[in-house]
Amino acid sequence: MINCCIFEDDTVSNLFPITETRPIYDCQVGMSTLFEKFYQSFKYSNITLHARAYLKSTLQESYKKFPINNINTGSPCLFYNGRSIITEELVNKIKKIDPNQNTLFTYKGTIIVAFLKGDLLEIAIHLLKELPNNSTFIKQLRSKCIVTELDECNIVNAPWDLIEFNKLYLETDFKNSKKLGIIKGHLSPFTSVYDESNVFIDKNSYVEDFVVIDARKGPVYIEQNVIIHAHTRIEGPVFIGKNSTLLGGRISNSTINQLCKVSGEVSNSIIESYSNKAHAGFLGDSYVGRWVNLGAETTTSNLKNDYSDISIKFEKNKIQTNKQFLGTMFGDHVKTAIGTKLNCGTIIRTGSIIFNHTFTTKYYPPFSWGTADKKTYFKLETFFLALERIMKRRNIELSDNYKNLYIFLHENYTKK
Incomplete structure (x- = not known):
């Protein structure tokens, strides 16, 4: 079983305000966090989290099963940059790494993946006592590694990059869910659904009359215990997290996480958990x-x-x-x-x-x-x-x- 460490680097301040209270890998894009996307591909690994020291205690409350800032030195470790949003192509490249070789994947001066053992593992652990600088990291490791410069990588360099990637990952996450065309919740008689094969509604969710769910341009995924009031129009791709309430208005190309109340117009935006926009007004590209x-x-x-x-x-x-x-x-x-x-x-x-x-x-x-x-x-x-x-x-x-x-x-x- 491979050891993995998802780490923060020294660019965290470039991602403020969204990373002031959490690492970037605990932020939402599409239907899940960056960590959850990585976990789906490496769930059978021993995963350690790396974060700023002052975040450790609150992060541990959310990630009870995962060690934080405590890397196992007894065997090789795959270090993964938490700003990188995992793709199937990147997963395939990682799985082809020769376990006998120290290996680096870089992208435009940033370490994306480092598979390290022995002395290089010790160097990496030392560098991770602080937020590592990518140039220093690469300089310390390059000469003793097989280095691959990636042609493409979905990496978050600024807060608005999450918004840029959101539509792509809404569609990718929906496809990977394998729940296309399944409706478990209640649809009222005068609910209109366009392209039902591109819609998922989980159990105990309730959709009132005169709601329009239009999935012709992208999927619509509604988790359990969601209430959607009359005169709400949802235009995919859209994700609605569990226990949220839509109070009317137009929602398009957006992620709304769990336990939110939302009304008015929302377009090309991400709303994290426990947040309210319960009245009229426009929220766009936010x-x-x-x-x-x-x-x-x-x-x-x-x-x-x-x-x-x-x-x-x-x-x-x-x-x-x-x-x-x-x-x-x-x-x-x-x-x-x-x-x-x-x-x-x-x-x-x-x-x-x-x-x-x-x-x-x-x-x-x-x-x-x-x-x-x-x-x-x-x-x-x-x-x-x-x-x-x-x-x-x-x-x-x-x-x-x-x-x-x-x-x-x-x-x-x-x-x-």
Whole structure:
């Protein structure tokens, strides 16, 4: 049985705000996380996770069966970059690795796969005591490995890359599920389904009258215990996670994870678990973290009036995205006031409460309170009081590990 280690590298800050509270491999694309996609291909391996030290305790709550930052040195190990989204082609290449040879797969200066043993394994373990730099990693290993430069690799270099890959993996994940054309849930008499062979609805899900499920352009996968209210239009590819509720509106080319409430128009977006967009408003080409609440009529712009590429602001840096369509990246536990209108390419980082927003403001630091211009922070004790109320509504208790993570983040971000 092979040993595997899924690791973070030193580009994590390039993926903020979505990786401020979790590794990239714990983020959703298509119907599952990057980790779950890797696990489906290597489930019979001994898998170890590598992450920033301050994430270890909360990550362990979600991945109870997997060691974290504790690599077995007794036998060879396959190191896999957590930013890489697994494909069938890459799995086949990995399975052809000669177990007697140290091997590297690289892609444009990034290590994707490293199969290592002996002294090189010890070097890799030493490098992983911190977030490894790819150039250093390659320099240390290249001379003693068989090196293959991959022609293609689906790698996440920026938060919006998940949105870019989402449609592809919605279709791939649906195909791999082998559940095409199976409807276990309740369809009301006046529900319209187009291309039923491209639809899956799990048990105990309820679809009211006057709902349209259109799977002609892509699959629609609805997990169990989902409620879809009348006057909802779903245009595939779309994934709806278990225990979520759709309250009307139009959903297209999007992933909505478990225990979400969604209404209005959602297009080309990913909404992580426990987040609400329960009212009217447009969400387009956006990523919404966990435990986010978008107030009524919150709307994201995703296209400039002159159709030129969108830039973002991150801290003091202006970054060109080379994207014509890009909405807002919401970190975990972000809340917006009613009527919030967000410019294209807006970044709102973890724990921010947004009100009195001006449309030209495109960057909110972590734990922002009100407007970014005043540089006022969400007080920690107030943050936890709100957190406890919100999580209690979902019958989830605020754990000490989760609390300690946010104490750490708040102290580090608000002292700057």
